[in-house]
Amino acid sequence: MSSDQQKNASSGVIIRFWGVRGSIPTPGPSTVRYGGNTTCVEFRINGEIIVIDAGSGIRSLGGALLKESAGKPIQLTLLNTHTHWDHIQGFPFFAPAFIKGNQIRVIGRNSQPDGLKGVFEKQMDGTRCFPVPFAVLGAEIDFQHIENEADHHFQIGSVKVEACPTSHPGGCLAYAFETDHGRVVFLSDHETGGADEPRILEFIKDARLLIADAQYDSSEITSRRGWGHGSVDEVVDLAIKAKAQELYLFHHDPTHDDERLDDLLAHARAIASDAGAEMVIKSAVEGMDIHL
Numbered sequence: 001m002s003s004d005q006q007k008n009a010s011s012g013v014i015i016r017f018w019g020v021r022g023s024i025p026t027p028g029p030s031t032v033r034y035g036g037n038t039t040c041v042e043f044r045i046n047g048e049i050i051v052i053d054a055g056s057g058i059r060s061l062g063g064a065l066l067k068e069s070a071g072k073p074i075q076l077t078l079l080n081t082h083t084h085w086d087h088i089q090g091f092p093f094f095a096p097a098f099i100k101g102n103q104i105r106v107i108g109r110n111s112q113p114d115g116l117k118g119v120f121e122k123q124m125d126g127t128r129c130f131p132v133p134f135a136v137l138g139a140e141i142d143f144q145h146i147e148n149e150a151d152h153h154f155q156i157g158s159v160k161v162e163a164c165p166t167s168h169p170g171g172c173l174a175y176a177f178e179t180d181h182g183r184v185v186f187l188s189d190h191e192t193g194g195a196d197e198p199r200i201l202e203f204i205k206d207a208r209l210l211i212a213d214a215q216y217d218s219s220e221i222t223s224r225r226g227w228g229h230g231s232v233d234e235v236v237d238l239a240i241k242a243k244a245q246e247l248y249l250f251h252h253d254p255t256h257d258d259e260r261l262d263d264l265l266a267h268a269r270a271i272a273s274d275a276g277a278e279m280v281i282k283s284a285v286e287g288m289d290i291h292l
């Protein structure tokens with residue numbers, strides 16, 4: 001690779017889906033194409049390793065990072081949207097956390113009396129939930145809270161990040177990155193169609209790329225209002241209004257097999273096409289790499 005190529009590569013953005021499933025891991029033959037692991041998305045921006053959520057997908061990410069680093073220390077930031085199981089359950093299996101010399105900065109909401117760290121510690125209590133206690137983790141793990149609106153704008157290295165509360169039971173944060181290739185937004189878990197839609201619309205406006213919770217179809221969401229997830233129809237509508245360039249349907253329902261997800265993607269594209277929108281729509285697939 002020439003030095004020019006290296007320069008270009010370093011200013012590029014890479015996004016990798018390690019877990020795209022909502023609620024609970026769903027391995028098996030009927031989900032093998034889209035994947036069964038819960039939320040974990042890796043972003044490489046301006047040389048930073050940024051990971052959103054530690055669902056079960058983070059186990060495989062850990063293996064890949066160890067291979068890539070070849071024994072050198074790993075530094076990364078884990079952005080936590082919220083602490084529902086499907087967004088933290090993989091952390092006890094994240095091998096880099098066990099290794100001395102690695103540095104992990106966890107940033108997220110302070111929703112519990114004992115903070116974000118308390119939630120991570122409780123799921124690794126050494127007895128009830130997991131055999132190995134949090135205290136034995138060798139990496140330097142720091143927790144940083146997003147307490148209020150003043151904390152919604154921050155930087156990870158040179159990467160400008162914005163957080164935005166979503167509509168989800170117990171609260172949750174969406175995150176947006178300003179990159180050389182435009183605004184990249186992660187919006188999950190979020191219930192579409194609520195009163196705070198204008199605020200969300202502003203947050204995702206003109207996104208180069210939007211990854212959004214599209215767990216339900218239009219009939220499923222009617223019986224699951226208040227559960228905190230989006231519907232395909234409403235997410236496509238929202239993304240069209242926001243003039244997003246590219247939409248990835250995310251947080252796939254555990255009951256939706258590969259064929260059902262194919263159908264929902266086709267449905268999403270039909271809605272956009274009927275509306276005359278040129279937005280590219282894809283469905284997030286575990287193992288997929290996006291290069292901007």
Ligand SMILES: [Zn+2]
Binds near residue numbers: 022023039084086251
């Ligand atoms: Zn979730």
Ligand SMILES: [Zn+2]
Binds near residue numbers: 082
């Ligand atoms: Zn949730």
